[in-house]
Amino acid sequence: MHSLVKLLCIVIISVHGQSGNFLDCKSGLLSAQQRAADLVSRMTIDEKITQIVTTTAAIPRLGLPKYEWWSGALLGLVYSPSVSFDGDPPAATSFPMLINLETSFNMRLVYHITSVVSTETRAFNNENRAGLDLFTPTVNIFRDPRWGRSQETPGKAPFLTSEYVYALVQGLQRGEDEHYLEITADCKVYNAYDLENWIGTDRFYFDAKINDQDLVETCVHDAHVAKDTVAVALHTDTDLNCSDFYLKHTKESLDNKTIVEKDIDRALEHTFNVLIRLSWFDSPEQQFYRQLTKADVNTPESRKLSLESA
Structure with a gap:
């Protein structure tokens, strides 16, 4: 995925009335799906977890606003x-x-x-x-x-x-x-x-x-607790949590190996695909x-x- 770096550039754009540096693909060769996957690949696991809830956090090092x-x-x-x-x-x-x-x-x-x-x-x-x-x-x-x-x-x-x-x-x-x-x-x-x-x-x-x-x-069921629902939810394509449950329990689910990082990547690629199709990064x-x-x-x-x- 990082082979796409040469097709990306840093530009100054206005998003939500704010100015900042944001990754923005200027090449028409890339689809929304490719752009989303590239952006997600640049995030750490802790950063990814902050993006799977309805109130997302900014990622300053990527220039990504909340x-x-x-x-x-x-x-x-x-x-x-x-x-x-x-x-x-x-x-x-x-x-x-x-x-x-x-x-x-x-x-x-x-x-x-x-x-x-x-x-x-x-x-x-x-x-x-x-x-x-x-x-x-x-x-x-x-x-x-x-x-x-x-x-x-x-x-x-x-x-x-x-x-x-x-x-x-x-x-x-x-x-x-x-x-x-x-x-x-x-x-x-x-x-x-x-x-x-x-x-x-x-x-x-x-x-x-x-x-x-x-x-x-x-x-x-015996030996199952609330945090196990993170795995159930992500595996059934609940890409976004309208609360803070994912924030609290996703890392633990990763540690317990009930989910893998690719499960989170898939959810984020879906949601960022939507934002790209809404022109949020352009x-x-x-x-x-x-x-x-x-x-x-x-x-x-x-x-x-x-x-x-x-």
Whole structure:
């Protein structure tokens, strides 16, 4: 992999509104997969572990900035770990909740709305106030109206939900620049995620109330502990941990040989491949999306679309 060094150069670029030295491949001969693999190969094992969680750490010696994967877009860009509304503009265009939007049965409208959301997210990202990866849509089927997150879903009809999700993801990811993804969408809480209150168990204070016999016979195997889930997760392509569990237990799993370094490399190559396809490492002068500004947020056209969708 290091034979690719001659094809790499150090350039000064602006990422998230910050300037610094970042590895950037300027040759069109390299694919996103090759670029990702080369970047991962330059990291130490300790550095790699800091990159498999949603709140990554900077790697100064490589010029790699920190990155927050978790951006929210429930009804337009919303406050979340990587999204800040402290600045100008102070807000993004707001649209109806998903459960209401789906009842329009208008997938073209869904596409246009999410195209606006992706453009505004890019504009916020250029001001270092949002990430490029949206934790949306929620695709769990709405089964029980008592569920507290039902308004986040497209509804109870599987076929309509699939049509809605397709239009939404296309609207977010397909922009005006065919060379890059505009935004990436993460379809989440795929199934059976609608516990609200069941025999004294609710979603805020979850306690499964498993008796000792059931715990031993069904749920826990002898000599297995929580850290073993790192191996299970990585081996089933859970590339990113939305918490700090990987940070705490991955090194121990390596020492116990339940995983090998290549398992981590594979996960990182997947996630950095996404960032490369989002143009995160490329010079802003080459990109349409890097030219978006606050003038592209909450425009008269987007407000008109919001009113129409309501």
